[in-house]
Amino acid sequence: MSVSKDKIKIEGLTGDAAIAHALKQADLDVLAAYPITPQTIIVEDYQRFAADGEVKARVIPVESEHSAMSACVGASAVGGRVATASASAGLALMWEILYCAASMRMPIVFTVANRALSAPINIHNDHSDGMGMRDSGFIQLYCQSSQEAYDTTIMAFKLAERHDVLLPVMVGIDGFIVSHNVERVEMLPDDVVTKFLGVREPFISLDPDKPITMGPLALTDYYFEFKEQQDEAIMGVGEAYKEVEEEFTKLTGRKYGLFETYKTDDADIIILAMSSMGGTAKVVADAMREKGDKVGVVRLKMFRPFPTKEIAKAIGKAKAVAVFEKAMSFGAAGHPLALEVRTALYEAKERPMVVNFVVGLGGRDVPPMTFVDGIEKTKEYLKKGEAPMYETLGVRK
Amino acid sequence: MSEKYDEIPIAGNIIEPGNSEKYKTGGWRAERPIHSDEKCLWIKNGTCGRCWIFCPDMAVILTEKDGKYSYAYNYDFCKGCGICAKECPTDSIHMEKE
Numbered sequence: 001m002s003v004s005k006d007k008i009k010i011e012g013l014t015g016d017a018a019i020a021h022a023l024k025q026a027d028l029d030v031l032a033a034y035p036i037t038p039q040t041i042i043v044e045d046y047q048r049f050a051a052d053g054e055v056k057a058r059v060i061p062v063e064s065e066h067s068a069m070s071a072c073v074g075a076s077a078v079g080g081r082v083a084t085a086s087a088s089a090g091l092a093l094m095w096e097i098l099y100c101a102a103s104m105r106m107p108i109v110f111t112v113a114n115r116a117l118s119a120p121i122n123i124h125n126d127h128s129d130g131m132g133m134r135d136s137g138f139i140q141l142y143c144q145s146s147q148e149a150y151d152t153t154i155m156a157f158k159l160a161e162r163h164d165v166l167l168p169v170m171v172g173i174d175g176f177i178v179s180h181n182v183e184r185v186e187m188l189p190d191d192v193v194t195k196f197l198g199v200r201e202p203f204i205s206l207d208p209d210k211p212i213t214m215g216p217l218a219l220t221d222y223y224f225e226f227k228e229q230q231d232e233a234i235m236g237v238g239e240a241y242k243e244v245e246e247e248f249t250k251l252t253g254r255k256y257g258l259f260e261t262y263k264t265d266d267a268d269i270i271i272l273a274m275s276s277m278g279g280t281a282k283v284v285a286d287a288m289r290e291k292g293d294k295v296g297v298v299r300l301k302m303f304r305p306f307p308t309k310e311i312a313k314a315i316g317k318a319k320a321v322a323v324f325e326k327a328m329s330f331g332a333a334g335h336p337l338a339l340e341v342r343t344a345l346y347e348a349k350e351r352p353m354v355v356n357f358v359v360g361l362g363g364r365d366v367p368p369m370t371f372v373d374g375i376e377k378t379k380e381y382l383k384k385g386e387a388p389m390y391e392t393l394g395v396r397k
Numbered sequence: 398m399s400e401k402y403d404e405i406p407i408a409g410n411i412i413e414p415g416n417s418e419k420y421k422t423g424g425w426r427a428e429r430p431i432h433s434d435e436k437c438l439w440i441k442n443g444t445c446g447r448c449w450i451f452c453p454d455m456a457v458i459l460t461e462k463d464g465k466y467s468y469a470y471n472y473d474f475c476k477g478c479g480i481c482a483k484e485c486p487t488d489s490i491h492m493e494k495e
Contacts, residue, residue: 103409105408212412212414213410218409222405222409225400226408229407229408232403
């Protein structure tokens with residue numbers, strides 16, 4: 001049943017504040033985090049809720065991000081609902097424990113304001129941190145708006161804690177672009193979120209009365225079998241997410257899917273991008289269509305697991321897909337998002353040309369003209385019948 | 398060790414406490430400790446027990462029955478580390494190649 005309009009609270013919130021509100025309503029048991037720009041507001045706001053007695057959670061102010069994620073693993077192991085937040089260098093310092101969290105099957109929600117990695121030190125947005133953890137076993141959901149960040153953070157707990165999933169979830173927003181910009185956010189009443197999420201029912205937990213060991217040694221004889229379990233779990237996440245979102249949509253009417261499509265049905269060129277770039281891309285698609293170019297947009301939300309078949313189907317009919325991405329995999333045969341897209345298409349009957357643009361590193365603005373440049377280049381490449389492996393756009397060269 | 402991935406607990410959890418007893422580490426042993434009763438203080442008067450204290454695998458078995466002390470090793474678990482031989486104050490233990 002949809003929640004009636006008069007019960008919805010509407011506020012102007014930054015992406016970070018929207019996430020903090022979602023964490024508050026999720027009724028956490030433990031939040032352990034270390035401050036880092038541009039995620040700091042999430043934890044600052046949450047600490048204020050804790051200091052004001054608005055939440056019951058134990059907030060652990062740790063000495064590093066490595067400890068933050070470690071504390072989260074411990075709290076999750078005893079059956080708590082747990083969250084943390086980080087970005088960039090902080091996320092990089094967590095790296096070892098990210099793998100532990102995923103492999104030990106801890107349903108931790110990890111909100112990230114995506115930010116560039118050093119050096120040179122840079123506090124602005126790109127997706128280097130998220131792509132750096134892409135193989136850790138975390139589910140990755142990238143959001144376009146403050147509203148989506150709020151909605152996704154709530155859904156993330158439901159998804160993570162399902163016994164057929166039991167994996168940590170990264171919820172990403174673009175640093176500063178979404179984390180610090182104020183947008184209109186519709187918030188559900190507390191009791192509706194409480195009912196939607198329920199209390200976490202751990203599949204198995206640490207209990208002194210029934211002792212077990214978590215995270216022990218497994219060598220040549222068993223390690224591989226545990227990885228097989230993990231692989232099976234993450235490959236089922238696409239379907240699990242759809243079920244979670246369906247339930248959420250009944251309350252709110254809002255629906256995002258694994259990815260969002262915009263005017264793709266008849267599109268010759270499809271822009272494929274993640275996070276806040278999706279909004280700009282849609283405006284560009286409209287403007288290009290007025291000029292007579294049939295441009296559409298796929299805005300990817302779920303990067304892990306990658307919705308391979310669904311993406312191949314959604315873009316298969318276009319002549320070209322222009323992948324715009326904010327990360328570099330130095331020395332790779334293409335950059336992280338384009339690598340996935342090309343692989344997804346390899347077995348498909350219909351294969352559009354894949355053009356790979358790296359944009360926006362270190363927070364370099366990605367204005368509509370960057371997309372227009374990319375589309376004009378893509379049109380040329382279509383005429384020529386070939387495109388470079390990848391190229392950078394928006395850099396002085 | 399023939400279980401398939403879906404026949405074992407999730408995430409490598411050990412759900413049965415104390416089951417390391419089932420994992421016999423004696424097969425790791427390259428040298429075995431040999432004990433002689435002659436100078437051993439445990440055999441003499443039930444004191445010392447340094448080998449028992451230091452053994453990381455609880456493989457030293459010290460027993461007493463009717464005032465008579467006896468000494469043995471549990472070779473199912475003795476890895477042959479040699480700590481007992483090193484710690485023995487009366488040189489009553491020496492290591493021999495398996």
